[in-house]
Amino acid sequence: xxxxxxxxxxxxxxxxxxxxxxxxxxxxxxxxxxxxxxxxxxxxxxxxxxxxxxxxxxxxxxxxxxxxxxxxxxxxxxxxxxxxxxxxxxxxxxxxxxxxxxxxxxxxxxxxxxxxxxxxxxxxxxxxxxxxxxxxxxxxxxxxxxxxxxxxxxxxxxxxxxxxxxxxxxxxxxxxxxxxxxxxxxxxxxxxxxxxxxxxxxxxxxxxxxxxxxxxxxxxxxxxxxxxxxxxxxxxxxxxxxxxxxxxxxxxxxxxxxxxxxxxxxxxxxxxxxxxxxxxxxxxxxxxxxxxxxxxxxxxxxxxxxxxxxxxxxxxxxxxxxxxxxxxxxxxxxxxxxxxxxxxxxxxxxxxxxxxxxxxxxxxxxxxxxxxxxxxxxxxxxxxxxxxxxxxxxxxxxxxxxxxxxxxxxxxxxxxxxxxxxxxxxxxxxxxxxxxxxxxxxxxxxxxxxxxxxxxxxxxxxxxxxxxxxxxxxxxxxxxxxxxxxxxxxxxxxxxxxxxxxxxxxxxxxxxxxxxxxxxxxxxxxxxxxxxxxxxxxxxxxxxxxxxxxxxxxxxxxxxxxxxxxxxxxxx
Amino acid sequence: xxxxxxxxxxxxxxxxxxxxxxxxxxxxxxxxxxxxxxxxxxxxxxxxxxxxxxxxxxxxxxxxxxxxxxxxxxxxxxxxxxxxxxxxxxxxxxxxxxxxxxxxxxxxxxxxxxxxxxxxxxxxxxxxxx
Numbered sequence: 001x002x003x004x005x006x007x008x009x010x011x012x013x014x015x016x017x018x019x020x021x022x023x024x025x026x027x028x029x030x031x032x033x034x035x036x037x038x039x040x041x042x043x044x045x046x047x048x049x050x051x052x053x054x055x056x057x058x059x060x061x062x063x064x065x066x067x068x069x070x071x072x073x074x075x076x077x078x079x080x081x082x083x084x085x086x087x088x089x090x091x092x093x094x095x096x097x098x099x100x101x102x103x104x105x106x107x108x109x110x111x112x113x114x115x116x117x118x119x120x121x122x123x124x125x126x127x128x129x130x131x132x133x134x135x136x137x138x139x140x141x142x143x144x145x146x147x148x149x150x151x152x153x154x155x156x157x158x159x160x161x162x163x164x165x166x167x168x169x170x171x172x173x174x175x176x177x178x179x180x181x182x183x184x185x186x187x188x189x190x191x192x193x194x195x196x197x198x199x200x201x202x203x204x205x206x207x208x209x210x211x212x213x214x215x216x217x218x219x220x221x222x223x224x225x226x227x228x229x230x231x232x233x234x235x236x237x238x239x240x241x242x243x244x245x246x247x248x249x250x251x252x253x254x255x256x257x258x259x260x261x262x263x264x265x266x267x268x269x270x271x272x273x274x275x276x277x278x279x280x281x282x283x284x285x286x287x288x289x290x291x292x293x294x295x296x297x298x299x300x301x302x303x304x305x306x307x308x309x310x311x312x313x314x315x316x317x318x319x320x321x322x323x324x325x326x327x328x329x330x331x332x333x334x335x336x337x338x339x340x341x342x343x344x345x346x347x348x349x350x351x352x353x354x355x356x357x358x359x360x361x362x363x364x365x366x367x368x369x370x371x372x373x374x375x376x377x378x379x380x381x382x383x384x385x386x387x388x389x390x391x392x393x394x395x396x397x398x399x400x401x402x403x404x405x406x407x408x409x410x411x412x413x414x415x416x417x418x419x420x421x422x423x424x425x426x427x428x429x430x431x432x433x434x435x436x437x438x439x440x441x442x443x444x445x446x447x448x449x450x451x452x453x454x455x456x457x458x459x460x461x462x463x464x465x466x467x468x469x470x471x472x473x474x475x476x477x478x479x480x481x482x483x484x485x486x487x488x489x490x491x492x493x494x495x496x497x498x499x500x501x502x503x504x505x506x507x508x509x510x511x512x513x514x515x516x517x518x519x520x521x522x523x524x525x526x527x528x529x530x531x532x533x534x535x536x537x538x539x540x541x542x543x544x545x546x547x548x549x550x551x552x553x554x555x556x557x558x559x560x561x562x563x564x565x566x567x568x569x570x571x572x
Numbered sequence: 573x574x575x576x577x578x579x580x581x582x583x584x585x586x587x588x589x590x591x592x593x594x595x596x597x598x599x600x601x602x603x604x605x606x607x608x609x610x611x612x613x614x615x616x617x618x619x620x621x622x623x624x625x626x627x628x629x630x631x632x633x634x635x636x637x638x639x640x641x642x643x644x645x646x647x648x649x650x651x652x653x654x655x656x657x658x659x660x661x662x663x664x665x666x667x668x669x670x671x672x673x674x675x676x677x678x679x680x681x682x683x684x685x686x687x688x689x690x691x692x693x694x695x696x697x698x699x700x701x702x
Contacts, residue, residue: 364658368626371655375678376580382680383587404679411678 069164072150075157077101089143089166091136106132106140108209120160124149130167132209139311141168172317175207176324193217193332197229200325204302205231208314212282213302215290216247216254217333224248225258225299245278252276253287254301261296263288263322265315267308284309288318292330300325367418374407374414381407409445433467435460435474439494442475452482452490460496461503463570465550473546474507476539477566481509486561502552502569510563519556543568573599573618575607575635576653577627581676585622588684594691604630608638611645618648620671620694625654625661633661636668647700651690 069086073079079099082092092099105113109131119126125148132140147162178199197215205213216225225247250259253274257264266285269275275285282303290298300322304310381403385392392400439456448454463470474494481492493508514522523544547554552569576582582600589596599618601607604627611617621639625632632652639645649671654661657675665673674690677683 361658364656364661365626368655371678372578372581375655375676375683376578378678379580379584379680379683408678 069166070161071101071164072159072161073101074159080159086164089135089141089164090133104133106134108132120147120149121157124157139313141166142171143167168313171207172313172320175203175317176320178203193329193336194228196325196328196332200300200321201229201231204300204318204321207317208286208302208304208310210302210304210309212279212304213300214254214278216258216299216301217329218249218258218297219246222246225254228298243279247276253285254299257287257289257301258296258299261289261291263315263319265310265312267310269303283307286310286314286318288315288322290322290326290329292326297326297330297333363418367414370414371411374411378404378407413445430464431467432462432464433470434462435470438467438470439474439478442471442478446475446479446482448482449490451488452485452492454478454492454494457493457495460494461498463503463572465570469546469549473543473568476543477507480539481507481511481564484564485509485511487511499569502571504567504569506565506567508563508565513560513562514556514558514564515560516558519558523554573601573607573610573620574622574653575601575604575627575632576622576624577602578624581624584680584683585687588687589691591684592688592691596691603627604632604635604638607635614644617645619699621648621650622653622690623650625652625656625665633664633668636665636670640669649694649697649699 067085069089070081070083071079071086072081077100079092079094079101082090082094087093090099090104102113112131113129116126116129125146127146129145129147130142131145132142135141144165144167145162147160149157150159150161152158197217201213201215205211211231213231214227215229217228218224219226227241227244227246230241247255249255251274253264253266253269253272253276256274264285264287266272266275266287267283269281269283269285282305284304284306285301286303287299287301289296290300300318302310302318381400385397385400436456436459439460443454478492478494482490485492487510491510493506495506495508497504497506522540544554547568547570551571554566554568556564556566558564574582574585576585586598589598599610599616601610607621608630623632623635627635630638632654636650639648639650646669650669651672651674652665652670653674653676655676662673672690674686677686
C-alpha cells in the first residue's frame with residue numbers, strides 16, 4: 001500500500017471521528033431537552049389529573065344522564081345545582097331561590113331519607129332509593145335516586161350529587177298492570193267478585209298511601225250501595241268488613257257520586273255537608289264511579305286524615321282503574337246475579353220436589369184410607385151372602401153383585417188417581433191405547449142416565465201414551481157433559497178429525513152451555529162454575545194438563561143453554 | 573199375632589181361619605204399642621207376626637224397627653199385610669227386614685186365598701224359639 005493511499009485513509013478516519021463527535025454532542029443536547037420536556041409533562045399531567053379527579057364524577061353525571069334530573073347539593077342539603085330536568089321535576093329555579101332537600105322530603109318518608117343519607121356519608125353512595133317528594137306545587141311524586149359524594153383532591157367530601165328519576169307514572173302503570181292481572185285472574189275464574197274487589201282496594205290503598213279504601217257495589221233492587229271490599233281499619237280479623245253499611249244512592253259523598261256518575265275530590269270534608277262519618281272522621285276524600293254501559297255499577301272511595309290530600313294525579317289513576325275494572329265487575333255482577341237466580345231456582349226445585357213428595361205420600365195415604373172401607377164393605381157383603389146362603393132371592397143376589405162390581409170400579413178409580421198423581425207430569429208408560437175400547441170401558445164406569453145418549457161418530461184412532469191419562473181425559477169431559485145436561489133428551493157426541501200431525505177430537509153436548517167470560521177460567525184448578533157436590537173444580541185442569549202433556553191444544557165453543565163443544569188436539 | 577187397627581180386618585182374619593178350618597191361635601193387637609206390651613211376656617211368643625203399616629201411635633215401620641233391634645224378637649218372621657203398594661214403604665220394610673209383603677186385595681175371596689197360602693207356607697217352616 002502506498003503512502004498516498006495511507007494518508008487518504010487516515011484523513012477519512014479523522015473526518016469520521018470528528019463527525020461522530022459532533023453527533024454525540026447534538027444527541028446529548030437533545031436528550032437533555034427531552035428530559036426537561038418530560039419533567040414538564042409529568043407536572044402538567046399531575047395537575048391535570050387533580051383537576052380531573054375534582055370534576056370527573058360531576059361531569060359524568062351531567063353528561064351521561066342528561067335526561068334524568070340531576071341534583072348537586074352541599075353537605076347540608078342546600079341545592080347547588082339543578083339540571084333542566086330537575087328544575088322541571090321539582091318546579092324550583094335554584095338560580096333565583098334557595099332550596100334545601102329536607103323540605104322536599106315527603107314527611108312520612110323522612111326517617112327512610114335520613115337513613116339513606118347516613119349511608120351516603122359512610123359508604124359514599126346509595127342506590128335505588130325510592131321515596132316520595134313534594135314539588136313546589138305541593139304535588140307528591142315518587143322518585144328513584146342514585147347518589148354519591150363529591151370529594152375534593154384530598155379525598156374529603158365537599159358535596160353530594162344524585163340522579164333523580166320520576167317514577168310516579170311508572171308506579172301508576174305497574175299498579176294498573178297489577179290490576180289487569182287481578183282482573184285476568186278473575187276472568188280465569190280464580191277469584192270471585194269479592195276477591196277482585198279486595199285486591200283492588202289493597203292496590204289502591206297502597207298507591208294512595210292511605211289507610212282507607214272501600215269499593216261499593218250498586219244494588220239495583222234496594223237502590224243502595226253495598227260495601228263489598230275495604231282496606232285497612234274497616235277489616236275484621238277474618239277479612240270481613242266491619243260494621244258493613246248499606247248506603248242509599250244519593251246519600252253522602254259516595255251516594256251522590258253514584259247518582260251523578262261524576263268523580264269527586266273533597267279537600268275538606270268538614271266543609272261538605274254531604275259527608276257521612278263511617279268508622280272515623282277523615283278530612284280528604286276521593287270518590288270515583290265505576291261506570292259500565294253509561295250506568296254507575298259501583299264506586300271506589302278512599303279517605304285520608306290530612307286535608308287536601310288527594311291530587312289530580314290520584315283522580316286520573318283511579319279513573320283509569322275504575323274504567324278498567326268496570327267491565328269485569330259488570331260481568332262478575334252478572335255472574336253473581338245468575339248464581340243468585342240459580343240458587344233460588346235450586347231452592348224452589350227442592351221445595352217443589354219436597355212438596356211433590358209430600359203430595360205423593362199424601363196420595364198414598366188418601367188412597368189407603370179410601371180403599372180400606374171398600375174392602376170392608378166387600379168383606380161384609382160376602383159374609384151376608386155366605387151367612388144367608390139359600391135365603392136370598394135372585395134380585396137381592398144381583399144387587400149384591402152390583403155392589404161388588406161398583407166397589408171394584410171405585411177401587412180401580414182410586415188406584416188410577418193414585419197412579420196418575422204418582423206418575424207426575426212425565427209419563428213413563430208409552431203404550432198403544434185403543435180409544436174405542438177406552439170409551440167402551442168408560443161407559444161401564446160412568447153413570448149414564450137413561451135420557452142421555454152417548455154416540456161416537458167416527459172410528460177413534462189408536463194413540464200412543466198412558467192409558468190412565470187418556471181415560472182421565474175422556475172421562476172428565478164426558479162426565480161433565482153428562483153432569484151439566486139439562487135437556488130432556490141429552491145428546492153427547494164424540495168425534496175425531498185426522499190432521500197431518502195431530503188428531504183433533506171433539507166432545508159435543510146439548511147441555512146448559514158455558515158463558516164466554518168463563519172460557520179461560522174453567523181450565524184453572526179449583527174453578528168450579530157450579531156449586532155442586534160432584535164438581536171439585538179439578539176435572540178440567542187435569543184435562544188441560546194431559547192435553548199439554550201430549551203437546552195439544554184445548555178450546556171450546558159454547559152457546560148458553562144450547563150446548564158446549566170441547567175441542568182438543570193430540571199430537572200423533 | 574195380628575197387629576191391625578181396623579176391626580173388620582181382624583174379623584176377616586178370624587173368619588178366614590175358621591172357614592179354612594185351621595187351628596191357629598190369633599193374638600190380636602190394635603197397634604204397635606199394644607203388640608210390644610204383649611211381646612214383653614216372653615213365655616208366649618207368636619210364631620209369625622202379620623203387621624199392618626198404617627196404624628195410630630206406633631206405626632208398622634216404627635214397630636218393625638223396634639222389633640229388629642231386639643235380640644229375641646228379631647227372629648219372629650214378620651209379614652206385612654197392607655193396602656199400601658207404595659214403593660217406598662215396600663223398600664223400607666225389606667231394608668229393615670221382613671219375611672213377606674202382602675197386599676190386601678179388595679175381594680174377600682182373594683183375601684181368604686192369600687191367607688190360606690200364607691199360613692200353610694209358615695206351617696211347614698221350622699221356626700226358631702228362644
